[in-house]
Each structure stands twice: as C-alpha cells, then as structure tokens.
Amino acid sequence: MNPTLEIFSQGEEIVTGQTVDTNAAWLSQACVNMGFTVTRHTAVGDRLDELIALLKEISSRADCCICTGGLGPTSDDLTAQAASLAFSMPLHFDTKAFEQISSFFRNRGRTMPESNRKQAYLPSGAIRIDNQWGTAPGFTLQYNRCRFVFLPGVPFEMQHLFNEFVKCFFERHYTLNPKQLITLKTIGIGESDIQTAIADITIPPEIQLGFRAGPDHIETKLLAPAQYPRQKLDVYIDTIKSRLGDFIFGIADDCNHCDDLPSTIDKMMRDQQRTAIFIETISQGLMAAKCAIANDWLLETHYQRSPAHFADRFSVAFDDIMDLPSQAKSIANAARNQSGADLALIQLYSEDNAIDKQDCTITIYNALLSPEGLRHSTHTIGGSVKRKQNQAALLALDLLRRYLQNTN
Amino acid sequence: MNPTLEIFSQGEEIVTGQTVDTNAAWLSQACVNMGFTVTRHTAVGDRLDELIALLKEISSRADCCICTGGLGPTSDDLTAQAASLAFSMPLHFDTKAFEQISSFFRNRGRTMPESNRKQAYLPSGAIRIDNQWGTAPGFTLQYNRCRFVFLPGVPFEMQHLFNEFVKCFFERHYTLNPKQLITLKTIGIGESDIQTAIADITIPPEIQLGFRAGPDHIETKLLAPAQYPRQKLDVYIDTIKSRLGDFIFGIADDCNHCDDLPSTIDKMMRDQQRTAIFIETISQGLMAAKCAIANDWLLETHYQRSPAHFADRFSVAFDDIMDLPSQAKSIANAARNQSGADLALIQLYSEDNAIDKQDCTITIYNALLSPEGLRHSTHTIGGSVKRKQNQAALLALDLLRRYLQNTN
Incomplete structure (x- = not known):
C-alpha cells in the first residue's frame, strides 16, 4: 500500500x-x-x-x-x-x-x-x-x-x-514503490495526430497511456507498475518512437531527466561548441529570450518588423518580389559572415497584415544556414498574438534542434 | 454577512x-x-x-x-x-x-x-x-x-x-453585497519595503489590507465592505499612493481594469504615437518579447553580449574604460539616429562574469534617450539566470513607463 x-x-x-x-x-x-x-x-x-x-x-x-x-x-x-x-x-x-x-x-x-x-x-x-x-x-x-x-x-x-x-x-x-513513468516530449505535432499515429498499437491494460498538451510541447506518457519488466515496456516505447520519429525531442524516465526544448538545444550547442546568430520577426525577441540559460553560444539576436530592414542592416541586395527562401538565404548568409557565428537562424513570414490580429493564421518560414548548407521549415500557426509569438519561437528553435541532433 | x-x-x-x-x-x-x-x-x-x-x-x-x-x-x-x-x-x-x-x-x-x-x-x-x-x-x-x-x-x-x-x-x-476591491500594482520595490513605507497608516479594521508578490509585479490590495463610503476609502488610497509614488504603474478597482506593465506601456506608446528601439544585454530579447502585443511601435531590438559589439554595430567610438553612462549615451544616440525611432532604451551591466551564474547579483544600468534628453536607472538584481533576465527586462521597461507617464 x-x-x-x-x-x-x-x-x-x-x-x-x-x-x-x-x-x-x-x-x-x-x-x-x-x-x-x-x-x-x-x-x-x-x-x-x-x-x-x-x-x-x-x-x-x-x-x-x-x-x-x-x-x-x-x-x-x-x-x-x-x-x-x-x-x-x-x-x-x-x-x-x-x-x-x-x-x-x-x-x-x-x-x-x-x-x-x-x-x-x-x-x-x-x-x-x-x-x-x-x-x-x-x-x-x-x-x-x-x-x-x-x-x-x-x-x-x-x-x-x-x-x-x-x-x-x-x-x-517512507517505503515507496514508484511506478515507472516514461514521457516522450514532442514538438510540431498535435495531440490528435499523435493519438491517430499510435491508435493501432495494442498496449496491455496494466500500462496507462496518457497525454498532456502544454503551451510549449506535448507529452505522451506511459505509466507502468513498479514490477513491470523494463524489456517488455521498451518494446512499446520503441514502437511509439518509430511512429513519432523526429517530432520527439526528448524522452524522460526514472534514469533520464529530459529538459525542455531550449535546454536541450543549449546542451547540444555547448557540447558541439557552436555559436549562433538569430534573426527574428514574429517571435520578437522570444527565440533568444527562451535561450537565456547561458549566453556564450548565442552571439546576437535581431528583431526587425520587416525583412527589408534586415537586408538594409546587413547590406544585402533586397527585392520585395524575391521569394521567402531567397530573402532568407541572402540575409542569413550576410548575418553569418558579419557576426562570425557558425549558424544563422532566421524566421520570415508571409501575410504581413495578420501578425497583430488575434486568431488570424500566419505562415512562417524558418531557415537555418550552417556550414553544411541551408535547411528550412514552413508552418502555419494561429491563435492569439501571444500564442503565435510563442509557436513561432519554438518552431524556429526546433529547426535548430533537428539540425544539431542529426549532425551529432 | x-x-x-x-x-x-x-x-x-x-x-x-x-x-x-x-x-x-x-x-x-x-x-x-x-x-x-x-x-x-x-x-x-x-x-x-x-x-x-x-x-x-x-x-x-x-x-x-x-x-x-x-x-x-x-x-x-x-x-x-x-x-x-x-x-x-x-x-x-x-x-x-x-x-x-x-x-x-x-x-x-x-x-x-x-x-x-x-x-x-x-x-x-x-x-x-x-x-x-x-x-x-x-x-x-x-x-x-x-x-x-x-x-x-x-x-x-x-x-x-x-x-x-x-x-x-x-x-x-441570495442577498449579495459585493465588496469593494482596490489593487495598486507596483514595480521596482519589494513587498517588505512596501509594508515599511505604509506601516504607520492606520487603516480601520473593516478594510482588509493584503499583498501579492508575483514574478513581474507586486499588488497591494484594499478590500472594503460594500457599504463603506468611497470618499472615505479614497483617503486611504491616496495616502498609500503618496507613499509609493512612482513605483505604482496602475490601479484597478470595480470601475477600472489595470493591465500588466507591458500592456500599460503598449497603450501609452500608441496613445502618444511614439516609436522605440531596444538595445538588450541581460534581458536577451525578453524586453521586446514582453511587448509583443502589437508590433507597430517597436521598430527593432538588438541583443549582443558585449557593449563593444554594439559600438561596432552602430559605428560609434568605444573605449572599454568609458563608464556605463557614457557608453550607453553614445550607443543609444547612434541607435536612435540610425533607426529613426523617437526613443532608444538601452541596458548595460557591470560584473561581466556574473551573468550566467545562478544566485550571483549583478548591477544593471538602464538608459532611455528621448528628445528631452537622457534618463537612467541603476538596479542590483539577483537570483537564478531566468529571474535576472526577467527582472532586467521589467526594470528597463519600467524606465520607459515612468518617462511615458511623466511626459503625458
């Protein structure tokens, strides 16, 4: 008892x-x-x-x-x-x-x-x-x-x-028999999509499956009795992992603590001894603010309302009719060269008039320029201004996380 | 009852x-x-x-x-x-x-x-x-x-x-008699200092005095019975106001809602039709991120680890042995001119080695350059890295709030 x-x-x-x-x-x-x-x-x-x-x-x-x-x-x-x-x-x-x-x-x-x-x-x-x-x-x-x-x-x-x-x-x-709790943390995939992705996996009734959606990430939780064999439990964990793939940024259990996304990135940036510069729009400083665990790898962040200003700031040719990928590449390139950072992470967006509006959706374009080339991601985000700001910061950081995880 | x-x-x-x-x-x-x-x-x-x-x-x-x-x-x-x-x-x-x-x-x-x-x-x-x-x-x-x-x-x-x-x-x-609740919101003064400042004010026992310290501001609350005459209550409110002075950024009662600090600033910036540029150090983007209610008055934010980089960025003469006020003034001046913003808000700090350390105190120096000249404030902040970041952002924004409240 x-x-x-x-x-x-x-x-x-x-x-x-x-x-x-x-x-x-x-x-x-x-x-x-x-x-x-x-x-x-x-x-x-x-x-x-x-x-x-x-x-x-x-x-x-x-x-x-x-x-x-x-x-x-x-x-x-x-x-x-x-x-x-x-x-x-x-x-x-x-x-x-x-x-x-x-x-x-x-x-x-x-x-x-x-x-x-x-x-x-x-x-x-x-x-x-x-x-x-x-x-x-x-x-x-x-x-x-x-x-x-x-x-x-x-x-x-x-x-x-x-x-x-x-x-x-x-x-x-106290004599305590803690249950075994395994938490898979994901970003960029919704709760219903997670449930659909793993719906056909038969999990025995003694293992409790739960979900918890927070503002920053979603947790999928497996709670098993103390005596449940870990090898058997691992089979279910591995199956869920294979379904959710790259959306998982961390897994926590009794032995491993799992940080939030900024701390996960912070650890990898230090381990890999890299430096970065951020160019922010929708996130308005929040990309950098979330990384304020230590300051040594983040050299600079710049927020400006419009990509044209960035082009001006970094003295690159800029044309309003350039597409987002071309704009992002030329600004990121200049920012990386001028700052001396290894990585330049930039976020641009389309539909200018939707930023300040509550409940309007907006399409964001994230690009990461590294010595290995350009990676990018596109997302549509909605909700309040604060929610869009938060999602924009997290999804840009998540592009950095995926790069760091794959090059390590 | x-x-x-x-x-x-x-x-x-x-x-x-x-x-x-x-x-x-x-x-x-x-x-x-x-x-x-x-x-x-x-x-x-x-x-x-x-x-x-x-x-x-x-x-x-x-x-x-x-x-x-x-x-x-x-x-x-x-x-x-x-x-x-x-x-x-x-x-x-x-x-x-x-x-x-x-x-x-x-x-x-x-x-x-x-x-x-x-x-x-x-x-x-x-x-x-x-x-x-x-x-x-x-x-x-x-x-x-x-x-x-x-x-x-x-x-x-x-x-x-x-x-x-x-x-x-x-x-x-039910026969209901809603009480009268008055909330005074302050920033930059601790809960114990508030109590000391108002300790000698005799408040009648039927008025309940309470305090609530949050991470962003402190609330001093007066709760009075429904029938308590508002004129009599106003005497106590006015006495407390005179003691806490400029530390108060807003007062809420049954008739007036009071926003948090960033929303209070946002409203004044719009009403006074001003624009701003932020130069951040300790706050690492959080000054700007907190103001993401609307983007139109905040033209730019820049975070760099060291003042020397800012001097470089804005092409101003810089000398390591310059004192913080001189550094701040010359960078703020250049930032304001180059961005075309009405106001430049800058935060510098001393004791470089204490930023990343938990529980070390650090002295921050905030300066606001406006058409009317330079205002500044100095604060010593402590606690975790995250707490220092949050306090640094709020105390810089509070300098802006005091300027806007006094020029209006």
Whole structure:
C-alpha cells in the first residue's frame, strides 16, 4: 500500500481565485512519481481557526501532508502560528533561521525589515528546512500518523526546497514503490495526430497511456507498475518512437531527466561548441529570450518588423518580389559572415497584415544556414498574438534542434 | 454577512497533478465578485466513499458549493451517484436530459455511444441545468443549509453554464453585497519595503489590507465592505499612493481594469504615437518579447553580449574604460539616429562574469534617450539566470513607463 499524501495550500489569493494554485499540481505530480497516493487537495484563506481545524483534520486522515504558503513576513501569514496551536508546539526563535534571513538581505546589500524577524519563529520540535532562495525557511514535523512539510508559496522557492531537501527526506522516511513513468516530449505535432499515429498499437491494460498538451510541447506518457519488466515496456516505447520519429525531442524516465526544448538545444550547442546568430520577426525577441540559460553560444539576436530592414542592416541586395527562401538565404548568409557565428537562424513570414490580429493564421518560414548548407521549415500557426509569438519561437528553435541532433 | 461558498473539484487528473485546476480559480473569482465569501477549495479523485463523505461534510459547513467534474459518460465519473447516495435522492432517468444528449450527437452527425445514456440520470429533486455546449447536463439541489451546484469539468462548458444559468440563479436566491476591491500594482520595490513605507497608516479594521508578490509585479490590495463610503476609502488610497509614488504603474478597482506593465506601456506608446528601439544585454530579447502585443511601435531590438559589439554595430567610438553612462549615451544616440525611432532604451551591466551564474547579483544600468534628453536607472538584481533576465527586462521597461507617464 502506498502512503497517502494530501496537499494543503494556504492563501487568500488562492481561495479568492486571484492566483491559480499551480503548486498543488506540481507537488502532486512529483509525489505521485515518487510513489505516494495523493488523495486530496485543500486550499483555505488566512483565517487562523480554519487553518488549525484543517491541520488537525489532515493529521488524523493522511500519512503525509505538504503545506504551501503562509510563511511570509506579513500579518496575514499565519501558517507557523496555526501549526504551533494545532499541534501544541510553542513557537520558538530559531537563531540559525534568523541568521539565514539576515544574510539573505545582507548579501543583496539591503537592510532587513523588522517584519522579517517573524519568519525565524518555528514550532518547537520541528526540523528547519533551509531556504537559500528566499527569506522563508520551511519546516517539517510529525503529528499523529501524519508527517507535515511546510514550504513557502513562491513556486521557485517551493520547488527548490522540495528538490533539494524534501525528496531525500521522503525517500528515507517512507517505503515507496514508484511506478515507472516514461514521457516522450514532442514538438510540431498535435495531440490528435499523435493519438491517430499510435491508435493501432495494442498496449496491455496494466500500462496507462496518457497525454498532456502544454503551451510549449506535448507529452505522451506511459505509466507502468513498479514490477513491470523494463524489456517488455521498451518494446512499446520503441514502437511509439518509430511512429513519432523526429517530432520527439526528448524522452524522460526514472534514469533520464529530459529538459525542455531550449535546454536541450543549449546542451547540444555547448557540447558541439557552436555559436549562433538569430534573426527574428514574429517571435520578437522570444527565440533568444527562451535561450537565456547561458549566453556564450548565442552571439546576437535581431528583431526587425520587416525583412527589408534586415537586408538594409546587413547590406544585402533586397527585392520585395524575391521569394521567402531567397530573402532568407541572402540575409542569413550576410548575418553569418558579419557576426562570425557558425549558424544563422532566421524566421520570415508571409501575410504581413495578420501578425497583430488575434486568431488570424500566419505562415512562417524558418531557415537555418550552417556550414553544411541551408535547411528550412514552413508552418502555419494561429491563435492569439501571444500564442503565435510563442509557436513561432519554438518552431524556429526546433529547426535548430533537428539540425544539431542529426549532425551529432 | 456574505454567504460562504466552497469549490469542490472532482477528478483523478487534478489530484495527481496531471491537470492544473484552473476551474477553481475562475469560479472563485466570479463568486467573490458577486459577493460570496469563498472559504475553501477541495479536490479529490474518483472514489465513491470519499466523494460521499466530502459532500456531507460540505453540506453542514457552507451556504453554497459549486462542484466541477465527474459528470462524464465513463465509469470513473461518479458525481451524480455520489450526490444521490450522500443526500438520499435516488437517481432517476431524466427524459429531457436524454433528449438533449441525443440531439447533441445527432446535430453533429454522430451516433450516441451507449455510455452517454448514463449522463441522463440525475438525483430526484434536483433542478437540471441544460448544457448546449457538451453532453453533460449540470444540476442543482439543496441539502441541509447548503445549495449545491454541479457543473461539468470542461472549462468552457463550465464557464458557459455558470454565466448563462448559475449567476442569475444565485442572484435570485441570495442577498449579495459585493465588496469593494482596490489593487495598486507596483514595480521596482519589494513587498517588505512596501509594508515599511505604509506601516504607520492606520487603516480601520473593516478594510482588509493584503499583498501579492508575483514574478513581474507586486499588488497591494484594499478590500472594503460594500457599504463603506468611497470618499472615505479614497483617503486611504491616496495616502498609500503618496507613499509609493512612482513605483505604482496602475490601479484597478470595480470601475477600472489595470493591465500588466507591458500592456500599460503598449497603450501609452500608441496613445502618444511614439516609436522605440531596444538595445538588450541581460534581458536577451525578453524586453521586446514582453511587448509583443502589437508590433507597430517597436521598430527593432538588438541583443549582443558585449557593449563593444554594439559600438561596432552602430559605428560609434568605444573605449572599454568609458563608464556605463557614457557608453550607453553614445550607443543609444547612434541607435536612435540610425533607426529613426523617437526613443532608444538601452541596458548595460557591470560584473561581466556574473551573468550566467545562478544566485550571483549583478548591477544593471538602464538608459532611455528621448528628445528631452537622457534618463537612467541603476538596479542590483539577483537570483537564478531566468529571474535576472526577467527582472532586467521589467526594470528597463519600467524606465520607459515612468518617462511615458511623466511626459503625458
């Protein structure tokens, strides 16, 4: 039997709908992957009596509970106080926590506001979870059958604390039988097309097949019992891989983490010691912005509204009636020579008047000029201006990814 | 006293974190705006006993509850059955519902799968909520003190049913007094510094003061009772405004919507009919990418790793030992002249080696060259590479916002 786990989110901004509770989903997925059975999510606002009642209730129902939020410096941050009252563990001043909070401000050349002192008070008997990414330390304590973990509500702080501390802590304290999860990440192919492509593959009922469409890529997931033989599972993975081919940019399983598209490209650019220049139109800086993991391989990016301006900028002959491939080739060539980059990635488009319009489709033309010659791709994209911008950036980067994967 | 309302979401995909529960936030916001006090969100998976226990629990605690999900045709859709058992209201076959489900398929030229028949069974005594946007009818019933509303989990169906039926139904059944909410949005000042700046303002206990720190800006919120006189409330708003001054980029209340920073800038750039060129370093394209609402006022953006490259690009004399203000001025001047833009916004930085490093702080220098001269700002930013990139983009854009707000 897997241990049960509940997620408890605290904050008026969540319960009133000002903030979508993405922490609950992130934590649930992480805990399901570790082998917990997540049974319930609860969110309440900043009322002490409600918090106390709920903590007591959960302590008698679940084996484990992760609470987020309410650890900030302000008067509406009541979680430590609520835990202290619910579990009769008086708050005490933790000097180590206080030192960390003070040095957080000192390192940033700022004076610590008096209000942050409050964050150093933790329930006695709790184990402190050091937070290098913000001012709120987390903590963990046991009450009744339930192990409680309290984390700050700021997503990146919460995620760091979970990954750096909570994960190892859970692995030591629980006997977990995580299922085997294999995730194939694709770009450039829609969810229904993926389903059609693999519809005739017979997958045994004990393996669960799922899909998750995000704004940046689509995940096809296989979830198998812990004891399911990996060789048998590999047969299904290989069949799906052969159907989806080049659309797959990464595969994650228990042994391999798989990054998002920009991180995948970043790794290959470094490994292959290449440099690039980007020429952006629809993506308006987002191609480069997505690659801001490290700056050393991306030498330059330029956004201009019209290809004519680029031609001017790079002093190449330009004619409005030239077709997109000829325009792209001549600009990319000049950009590559002038910047000294190994690769020039350029995006042009047709139907000028559709860029700024919501829900109009637009055809984009991506070209990548490398020492081996010119590769290109054409896509039609639609939706809001923001969606078109995002898709345009991703599909251009995906042309670079395909080149790097095939030349390696 | 406002009636209390809870949101109850049903579905294994929510509780395991495969789907982020955006319905809960959407419904909460809509109900808070109507005048409900939303007290709790709960999500559970597809287990009949848990569903029954939870429905009973809520019936004795809240004045109203909106449940989403679990109304589909498959065996794991258990909500109607759970409601029937929890409230002793046997399921009965609703012929009108069945006719609607059948015609939904008929109108699309499809045969109704036998499994959809199940969706026509509703608890006896419930009022059906017709669904023209999908196959699952909603329903509403009263038990103990609580009015339950059951809606499908598909967001657009749920939203349609809420807007077309539930809203009017609530207005008829409850005496609602929506509160007054005023939100002040700031950038460039931290949450603790805001609190310190306004700490000595005595705000009456019936006005609730709250803060919300997001990755892009911080919101200071005042929530006042419906009957609280607006003139009296304005005194507090004005006092807070005078303390936070230029850090405020927008104020939202019942009458005025307030956009995020890029949209605020976009509106002013259009209204004032100006054009701009951006010169980016740390932000690596993100300054421009954030402004991709419309493209007409942003003529160009350029990212290069080093100021020396910009000097080269714009053919200006450049000396490594020049200070940042002189470098910025000479590059901005050339960029503005060559592009023909009204405004040149440039970002330079010191401590070259800290850009790519997580958690190192870096000092950025933003300059805006306009027909009226040069404005500049200096900030020290820290955190992950992604956070530094985001802050760098926002703080440069904020210099532009301050200029536009003051010249208007």
